[in-house]
Amino acid sequence: MSSGDHNRLNISAGLASVAVAATLVGLKLWALGLTSSLSVAASLADNALDLMMSLGGLLAIIYAARPADEDHAFGHTSVEDLAALAQSIFIAVSGMVIAWAAAARLLGLAESRIAAQDKGIAVMGVSVLLTLCLVLWQRQVARRTGSRVVAADSLHYLSDLLPTLGAIGALWASRRFGLAHVDSVVALASAAILLSGAIRIGKGAWDALMDRTADPELVEAIAAIARAWPGVRGFHDLKTRMAGSRVFVHIHIELDGDQSLREAHAIGAGLRRRIIETYPQCDVIVHKDVARET
Known part of the structure; x- marks a missing residue:
């Protein structure tokens, strides 16, 4: 499959995600107006987040095909982290508002009435x-293109089914048994899920913006590739940092000082190519040093 086909498939998945999220937001706004259900409100907040994330994912897919420029030598992927940090704040505020409203209903401080179940x-x-x-x-x-953005978006939507199913259960319990307080309990659980997601997303975005090193398992895997690569006598100063969906890798490899420049370049280029083939999200710079005599 050509890179053009990959991009078209990924963009089609991104557009589908945005369209579904916008449709769900519209439907649940209507349902919230009919039912006054907090569990529906929690699910609506989750879908509003989905819409924001889907738009961000679509932009990330489009920007992924753009090369670095003079003003952004390492690309533009840090915008994903800024957007994710803003999204985490939005999620946290939504979760706290929903939790406050649910607690008020449970404590009898606000009316708990659900209609049009x-x-x-x-x-x-x-x-x-x-x-x-x-x-x-x-x-x-995701299976055909290997896109991690599409795969992550798919996993996020799959996890969103829980609040939606909880809202259905709350509405059914209210209609069948008159248990209006079930709605508030489900809303509290959904708010907890939203807050947990906000903390996770916010921490990941903050770590990337602060140039935190990549996952230790990834760093060790890259080290293992370098350690076993033919012609590499050793390596040092393996450094990584994250920016959006990209991982930037710098590594110094130690080579035989008596070999030709062409041979040294071939070893470094081969190692860089292998790391990128194994971990496509990586941007790799290989420095070549003369191995110390033992």
Whole structure:
């Protein structure tokens, strides 16, 4: 498959993600107006986040094909971290607002009344079907193109099914048994999920913006490749940092000082190529030093 085909498939998955997220936001806004259900509100907040993340993912896919320029020698991927940090703040605020409203209803400080449960259940059921269709398409695209952005977006949508199913259960319990407080309990659980996700996303974005080193397992795997590469007598100063979906790798390899420049270059280029083939998200710079005599 050509790189053009890869890009077209990835962009199609990104567009589908944005379209589904926008549709779900519209449907759940309507359902929230009908039902006044906090669990629906929690699911709506989650889908609003999905829409933001899907738009960010689509932009990331489009920008991924752009080369670095004079003003951004290492590319533009740090914008993903800035967007993720902003998203984490939005998620945290949404989770706290929903948790506060749910607690107020449970404590009797606010009215707990749910209406039009049947219509609400129908809307949430449609959202489950749309989400499942999107996840299936995204996974097919991710298998064919290897896009980590599409794969991550697919995993995120799959995890969003839990709040939606919880909202369906709360609406059903309210209609069947008159248990309006179940809605607030489900909303509290959904708020906890939102806050947990905000902390996880925010920490990852903050670590990347602060040039935190990459996952230790990835660093060790790169070290193992360098250690076993033919012609490399040793290496040092293996440094990594993250920027969005990219991992920047700098490594100094030690070579035989008596070999030709052409031979030394071939060893360094081969090692760089192998690391990138194994970990496509990496941007690798290999420095060549003369091995110390033992």
